[in-house]
Amino acid sequence: xxxxxxxxxxxxxxxxxxxxxxxxxxxxxxxxxxxxxxxxxxxxxxxxxxxxxxxxxxxxxxxxxxxxxxxxxxxxxxxxxxxxxxxxxxxxxxxxxxxxxxxxxxxxxxxxxxxxxxxxx
Amino acid sequence: xxxxxxxxxxxxxxxxxxxxxxxxxxxxxxxxxxxxxxxxxxxxxxxxxxxxxxxxxxxxxxxxxxxxxxxxxxxxxxxxxxxxxxxxxxxxxxxxxxxxxxx
Numbered sequence: 001x002x003x004x005x006x007x008x009x010x011x012x013x014x015x016x017x018x019x020x021x022x023x024x025x026x027x028x029x030x031x032x033x034x035x036x037x038x039x040x041x042x043x044x045x046x047x048x049x050x051x052x053x054x055x056x057x058x059x060x061x062x063x064x065x066x067x068x069x070x071x072x073x074x075x076x077x078x079x080x081x082x083x084x085x086x087x088x089x090x091x092x093x094x095x096x097x098x099x100x101x102x103x104x105x106x107x108x109x110x111x112x113x114x115x116x117x118x119x120x121x
Numbered sequence: 122x123x124x125x126x127x128x129x130x131x132x133x134x135x136x137x138x139x140x141x142x143x144x145x146x147x148x149x150x151x152x153x154x155x156x157x158x159x160x161x162x163x164x165x166x167x168x169x170x171x172x173x174x175x176x177x178x179x180x181x182x183x184x185x186x187x188x189x190x191x192x193x194x195x196x197x198x199x200x201x202x203x204x205x206x207x208x209x210x211x212x213x214x215x216x217x218x219x220x221x222x223x224x
Contacts, residue, residue: 037165045157045165047213061213095164102171105153106212109176111164 002026002110004096009115016086020115022079022096027110030054030074033099035108036081038092038117046092049081050099050106064090086119093117123147125209127216133224140196142219144209149189155210156185156194158203159218165208169194196221 008020022034036048049060049070058070069082079096093114100109124147134140144154152172157165167176169185172192182197196203204223209216 044218045159045208045210045215047215050213059213100167100170102174104151105171107155107167107170107210108157108165109167109170111166113164 002098004098004110004112006094006096006112006115009094009117011118011120012086013121014086014088014119016119017082017084018086018117020081020083020094020096020117022081022112024077024079024098027098029072029077033057033101033106034072034079035097035099035106036070036079037095037097037108037111038090039095039114040089040092043092048094051079083117086117088119091117091119123150123211123214125211125214125216127207127209127219129219130217131220131222133222134199135224136199136201138199138224140199140203140221142194142207142209142221144187144192144194144216146190146192146211150211152188153211154185154187154192156183157208157210158205159208160205168207 003025005023033052035050051070067085071080095114096112097108098110100107126145154172156169159165173185184195206218206220
């Protein structure tokens with residue numbers, strides 16, 4: 001059974017840092033690209049960042065570029081999101097998801113339960 | 122950037138109703154579109170990918186159609202467990218969501 005479990009969320013002051021983790025199991029982690037998607041309270045889904053299976057291709061949303069860093073450790077079957085210079089508008093539930101690539105496009109076929117990041121003074 | 126616009130934003134329906142949600146892309150995206158279902162406090166669930174392919178384990182009352190710039194998600198006979206918010210997605214862009222509520 002595919003499982004993705006996020007951790008590392010919490011309350012942080014504006015300008016602070018936080019590192020999210022996503023532990024994967026039930027599939028060959030090193031075969032898949034992975035992604036982070038967030039959802040602000042009461043709002044829709046927003047893609048944050050994606051990383052290829054070997055970490056040689058990385059993308060960021062414009063809103064987080066230069067502040068967030070995605071990484072992965074295939075030996076530990078884990079995905080990470082290092083977040084710095086956090087802003088109030090980064091407050092959200094952060095989901096990790098597995099990327100399912102099909103005929104030229106990416107879809108997100110398995111999701112974790114999310115970890116909550118709250119940025120407030 | 123491609124924009125995805127869903128309509129309606131919300132729909133009230135009864136169990137057994139047929140429900141159709143539309144997603145429009147700001148430019149042609151071939152059939153590169155997915156639909157997700159999200160219930161409150163839960164992670165999104167992939168229902169449809171490549172516009173019309175049903176994800177494994179998803180009930181056949183869900184179907185998707187369309188190509189180019191206009192796409193639809195249809196629930197043929199709404200069940201109690203289908204009351205949720207539905208999102209379309211193209212690559213890194215999601216629609217704003219459509220909430221299906223009990224009438």
